[in-house]
Amino acid sequence: MDFEFLGQTFLKLLPGIPVTLELATVSLLLGACLALVFAVIRVRRIRPLNWLVIGYVYVFRGTPLLVQLFIIYYGLAQFPEIRNSFAWTYLREPYWCALLALVLNTAAYGSEILRGALLSVPRGQIMAAQACGMSGLLLFRRISFPIALRQALPAYGNEFILMIKATSLASLVTLADVTGIAARIIAETYRPVEVFVAAGTIYLTICYGLILLVRLAETRLNPDQRDPAPVARVGAARKEVTP
Amino acid sequence: MNQMTPPTQPDPIQPSAVSVRGLRKRYGALEVLKGIDFDARRGEVVSILGSSGSGKSTLLRCINMLEIPEAGTVTVDGTEIALVAQRGGGRRPADARAMDRMRARIGMVFQDFNLWSHKTVLGNVIEAPTHVQKRPRADCIAEARALLDKVGIADKADQYPARLSGGQQQRAAIARALAMNPTVMLFDEPTSALDPELVGEVLRVIRALAEEGRTMLIVTHEINFARDISDTVVFMNEGVIEESGPPEEVFAPGNNTRLARFIEG
Numbered sequence: 128m129d130f131e132f133l134g135q136t137f138l139k140l141l142p143g144i145p146v147t148l149e150l151a152t153v154s155l156l157l158g159a160c161l162a163l164v165f166a167v168i169r170v171r172r173i174r175p176l177n178w179l180v181i182g183y184v185y186v187f188r189g190t191p192l193l194v195q196l197f198i199i200y201y202g203l204a205q206f207p208e209i210r211n212s213f214a215w216t217y218l219r220e221p222y223w224c225a226l227l228a229l230v231l232n233t234a235a236y237g238s239e240i241l242r243g244a245l246l247s248v249p250r251g252q253i254m255a256a257q258a259c260g261m262s263g264l265l266l267f268r269r270i271s272f273p274i275a276l277r278q279a280l281p282a283y284g285n286e287f288i289l290m291i292k293a294t295s296l297a298s299l300v301t302l303a304d305v306t307g308i309a310a311r312i313i314a315e316t317y318r319p320v321e322v323f324v325a326a327g328t329i330y331l332t333i334c335y336g337l338i339l340l341v342r343l344a345e346t347r348l349n350p351d352q353r354d355p356a357p358v359a360r361v362g363a364a365r366k367e368v369t370p
Numbered sequence: 371m372n373q374m375t376p377p378t379q380p381d382p383i384q385p386s387a388v389s390v391r392g393l394r395k396r397y398g399a400l401e402v403l404k405g406i407d408f409d410a411r412r413g414e415v416v417s418i419l420g421s422s423g424s425g426k427s428t429l430l431r432c433i434n435m436l437e438i439p440e441a442g443t444v445t446v447d448g449t450e451i452a453l454v455a456q457r458g459g460g461r462r463p464a465d466a467r468a469m470d471r472m473r474a475r476i477g478m479v480f481q482d483f484n485l486w487s488h489k490t491v492l493g494n495v496i497e498a499p500t501h502v503q504k505r506p507r508a509d510c511i512a513e514a515r516a517l518l519d520k521v522g523i524a525d526k527a528d529q530y531p532a533r534l535s536g537g538q539q540q541r542a543a544i545a546r547a548l549a550m551n552p553t554v555m556l557f558d559e560p561t562s563a564l565d566p567e568l569v570g571e572v573l574r575v576i577r578a579l580a581e582e583g584r585t586m587l588i589v590t591h592e593i594n595f596a597r598d599i600s601d602t603v604v605f606m607n608e609g610v611i612e613e614s615g616p617p618e619e620v621f622a623p624g625n626n627t628r629l630a631r632f633i634e635g
């Protein structure tokens with residue numbers, strides 16, 4: 128392996144990091160907001176919207192993100208209604224197409240994660256809140272949502288990581304993210320191994336940072352699990368004695 | 371003796387704290403409450419006995435409208451909760467806000483505590499006072515600490531429920547209900563989920579509340595406790611109140627009723 132070339136490549140890939148991070152951050156934030164709305168529609172069975180959400184989740188979970196991206200990027204241009212509409216200012220840009228595909232994709236998965244989490248909120252804790260005179264948005268904001276969020280965080284953390292990696296598909300609609308720049312360097316140099324090792328290292332670093340962040344959020348949100356319970360400590364001590 | 375004691379007559383001078391008339395509730399084909407008439411005066415302690423499935427929990431839940439009865443009225447502290455027929459059968463509260471206000475004046479203690487797992491004990495106690503009654507946070511905290519001291523878990527204020535024993539959790543739940551300064555307290559088998567050695571600490575707290583003159587409806591299987599602290603004992607069987615009266619009457623020796631056989635076990 129040519130370490131000098133590896134180092135040069137690494138430096139050339141750096142400008143792609145902000146693009147990758149921006150795609151991931153924006154799509155995860157927007158996707159999570161949409162996911163929450165969709166999850167509430169599903170859990171509350173708000174008709175007929177819940178039927179639309181069920182269909183949408185079915186389609187977006189059942190097809191590859193790449194296919195979704197290509198349909199949005201190449202497919203939408205075929206409709207004169209879209210080409211002539213205000214939305215075309217955005218949809219003709221590869222960046223916005225990639226973002227749209229990523230948002231819609233993560234919102235579908237996210238809504239299922241949040242739906243499961245909302246359904247897992249113990250019925251008794253909701254009844255206790257109702258018995259105190261809470262209802263509607265107050266009850267959701269103060270009780271159901273915080274409990275669901277703690278339940279959802281491990282699975283949603285996983286979704287974060289999948290999305291970081293999914294942004295690499297944006298390179299296929301010409302975006303200069305980490306993978307996009309890597310592909311260009313390969314085309315110029317024909318040295319795919321070094322280039323992909325450098326790109327992979329960058330993704331690994333970003334994902335590792337994210338894992339740490341999610342873990343931090345989990346400990347912040349679950350202070351009752353921060354220090355091990357006395358029982359767990361006894362168990363740990365025993366392990367030390369018997370190797 | 372008197373097998374079908376009529377419900378306690380409402381005091382014409384002092385209105386009932388809780389008054390239930392003609393209450394009916396069914397789950398599908400199963401009629402769980404078959405016409406309940408029932409009154410609790412201010413300051414009265416009423417124990418509700420009855421075998422499992424006789425409708426005791428359903429009665430309590432109808433009083434604060436966690437279950438909406440098909441027929442009958444519930445009046446708390448002189449205010450009736452208006453229910454209107456809804457499309458597709460059943461009823462719904464005419465005014466959801468009025469129902470929330472009424473619920474805020476009824477404290478409820480559940481069999482399995484139902485403390486909010488994401489909040490500390492103190493957080494549980496101040497939650498509704500600060501967000502439902504919208505009282506100043508500092509006042510709520512001071513009051514909450516006093517209540518926790520009263521139920522004997524002042525040192526657990528900053529703990530999360532998962533770290534507490536069942537008895538401590540139930541006492542925290544009682545403090546949470548008391549923090550709203552309720553007109554009436556409902557207890558649904560408050561000690562049934564507890565290990566035997568933890569029952570006493572919870573019963574002591576409830577007994578102290580009874581001696582303070584709080585209006586309380588207590589569903590319990592602790593017969594001796596019910597006999598000691600109740601002004602009135604109500605015996606439910608298959609969705610009706612089969613017997614009710616002062617403990618010395620309903621527990622009188624030679625009272626050969628279903629209640630007597632229920633107590634025998």
Ligand SMILES: Nc1ncnc2c1ncn2[C@@H]1O[C@H](COP(=O)(O)OP(=O)(O)O)[C@@H](O)[C@H]1O
Nearest residue numbers: 397400402420421422423424425426427428429
């Ligand atoms: N949500 C519900 N759906 C269907 N049946 C119910 C429900 N809640 C209670 N029941 C039934 O109603 C009957 C009375 O229940 P409950 O009031 O809990 O009795 P108790 O508290 O006296 O043991 C039982 O047969 C129970 O199975």
Ligand SMILES: [Mg+2]
Nearest residue numbers: 426427428559
């Ligand atoms: Mg019950």
